[in-house]
Amino acid sequence: MPDQPTLRQVLNGHTGQVSLDPKLVFLIEDIATACRTIGSRLRDAAFEGAHGLAGNTNVQGEDQKKLDLIADDIMQRSCATSPALAALVSEEREDPHWFKTPEAGDYLLYCDPLDGSSNIDVNLSVGSIFSVCGVDRDGDRQLLKPGTAQCCAGYAIYGPAMMLVLSVGTGVLGFSCDYDTGEFRLTHARMSIPEETSEFAINASRQRFWDAPIRRYVDECLAGQEGPRGRDFNMRWTASMVADVHRILMRGGVFMYPADADNRARGGKLRLLYEANPMAYLIEQAGGAATGGQDRILTISPQSHHQRVPVILGSSAEVARLAEYHAG
Ligand code: P6P
Numbered sequence: 001m002p003d004q005p006t007l008r009q010v011l012n013g014h015t016g017q018v019s020l021d022p023k024l025v026f027l028i029e030d031i032a033t034a035c036r037t038i039g040s041r042l043r044d045a046a047f048e049g050a051h052g053l054a055g056n057t058n059v060q061g062e063d064q065k066k067l068d069l070i071a072d073d074i075m076q077r078s079c080a081t082s083p084a085l086a087a088l089v090s091e092e093r094e095d096p097h098w099f100k101t102p103e104a105g106d107y108l109l110y111c112d113p114l115d116g117s118s119n120i121d122v123n124l125s126v127g128s129i130f131s132v133c134g135v136d137r138d139g140d141r142q143l144l145k146p147g148t149a150q151c152c153a154g155y156a157i158y159g160p161a162m163m164l165v166l167s168v169g170t171g172v173l174g175f176s177c178d179y180d181t182g183e184f185r186l187t188h189a190r191m192s193i194p195e196e197t198s199e200f201a202i203n204a205s206r207q208r209f210w211d212a213p214i215r216r217y218v219d220e221c222l223a224g225q226e227g228p229r230g231r232d233f234n235m236r237w238t239a240s241m242v243a244d245v246h247r248i249l250m251r252g253g254v255f256m257y258p259a260d261a262d263n264r265a266r267g268g269k270l271r272l273l274y275e276a277n278p279m280a281y282l283i284e285q286a287g288g289a290a291t292g293g294q295d296r297i298l299t300i301s302p303q304s305h306h307q308r309v310p311v312i313l314g315s316s317a318e319v320a321r322l323a324e325y326h327a328g
Contacts, residue, residue: 002178004185007032007164010173015186018168023084023106027132028152030085031109032164032184034078035128035156036177038071038114042126042158051121059094059306060271067120068092071113071128085109086135089143089305091274096143096305107151108133108143110274115155116240125159127242131278143305144273147298153278155242165191165246167285172249193288197252197315199234201244209260213293213325217256241270245279245313249286254314254322258293267308268292272300276311289319293326 005015011025020028045051045067054064072092079085079099086105088097091112099105110131119126132152133145154166162177164184174188200221207215221233236253238244244255257269270276280290280297290297290313300309312322 001180002185004187007175007184007186010175010186015189017173017189018170020168021084021106024132024152024168027079027082027085027107027109028166028168030079030082031075031111031130031154032156032175034075035164036162036182036184037074037078038128039156039158039162039177041070041074042067042120045120058092060091064092065114065117065120068114068117075111075113075128079109082107087141087143089273091271091306094306098141102135102141106135108135108145110278112271112274115242115275116238119238119240119243124240125157125238125243126240127155127157127246129155129242129274129278131274131281144302146301147272147277147280150277150281150298153281155245155278155282157242157246159243159246163187163246165249165282167282169285172282172286174249191249191286193249193283193286193315194252195287195315195317197248197254197318198231199236199247199251199253200256200318201236201238201248201253202256202258203237203239204235206260206262209262211258211260213322213328214256214258214260216325217322241275241279245282248288248314249282252315254312254318256322257311259310263308268310269308270311272297272302272307272309273305276300276309279311280313283313287316288314289316290314291319291323294323 050066054066084106086100089110112129116126133149152168157163164175172191175184176187220228224232283290292310
């Protein structure tokens with residue numbers, strides 16, 4: 001029987017790592033319950049005929065998988081009764097879902113209920129991403145907050161093991177699911193990113209669209225020991241941001257989904273409120289850095305709920321090098 005502290009014990013301050021508003025503890029536990037349920041639905045999907053397309057598209061114009069909608073419904077139902085949750089912004093919903101008036105709720109939840117869903121039907125890692133901000137006391141319905149306003153961010157990764165990785169501003173905590181009891185237990189007490197790395201992640205099939213700074217960075221990595229970097233590099237691309245970010249939190253690396261000639265008119269590929277901001281928050285809490293190429297992601301002032309942004313994040317020395325190339 002594992003004896004590591006449970007999520008509830010950590011959130012209630014038993015390990016001395018966090019001290020939280022009890023209403024935020026309730027919300028994080030409700031999010032964890034949703035992720036646990038999503039994880040079990042993914043495991044049973046083949047038996048429930050839940051694979052494949054739902055037959056419609058989301059606000060992004062992307063084909064929705066059946067499990068995208070199932071995960072969104074689970075997240076909404078699990079958090080609907082959370083005592084302090086005012087509103088939910090979801091990748092799968094065009095408009096925010098208000099549970100309570102801003103006066104009656106304390107927190108706002110932004111989520112990508114099932115990230116990387118193109119991996120589901122081929123049984124590769126996917127995840128759920130979440131971000132929490134406080135409600136403005138003046139009661140306005142302002143949901144467009146910069147990443148610096150987050151009070152909690154994290155993800156669940158549905159891989160060989162199901163994990164919940166989160167931060168409330170005091171470092172990054174990793175919890176593994178004990179399938180016998182369903183408890184999330186603290187197995188990674190302080191996740192941190194090495195400053196240096198020899199591993200990069202980018203969708204190389206987009207090379208023809210890249211700007212010069214990205215092309216230069218990747219070419220130098222590929223040149224290996226004989227090149228300007230003087231060492232060999234490894235490349236990974238999982239088509240699941242959660243899986244790539246988790247690998248970087250575990251062993252370092254740099255993840256790039258930059259603006260390019262093809263996506264620049266749309267603002268980039270990844271969504272600011274429920275992908276870039278929560279992941280940038282985690283990466284910075286783990287000692288890394290996160291930019292759109294040069295400027296810090298967390299300071300971007302959102303203009304719309306589903307705004308897309310370029311993302312470069314990971315080991316700080318590599319992110320700084322890429323910023324230098326962009327400046328040059
Ligand atoms: P591509 C998944 O759809 C996602 O939003 C991220 O999880 C992932 O990093 C990226 O898109 C993959 O994009 O162009 O490689 O399919």
